[in-house]
Amino acid sequence: MDYSKSGGAKQGKNTPRHSEHNAKGSEKNPFGKTETKAELLARMKAAAEARKGK
Numbered sequence: 001m002d003y004s005k006s007g008g009a010k011q012g013k014n015t016p017r018h019s020e021h022n023a024k025g026s027e028k029n030p031f032g033k034t035e036t037k038a039e040l041l042a043r044m045k046a047a048a049e050a051r052k053g054k
Contacts, residue, residue, distance in 0.1 A: 022029045035043075 019026075025031050
């Protein structure tokens with residue numbers, strides 16, 4: 001039997017189905033932007049306070 005004519009599975013194209021909202025190089029997460037540990041801790045503490053307030 002000639003399986004090449006039977007319409008087998010297509011080869012994957014290795015592309016994502018959608019773009020992430022915070023992908024590297026996007027407006028929210030530009031290339032070359034590094035966050036210091038102090039900034040990260042401040043952001044995490046603010047998020048914890050916001051959750052605690054609810």
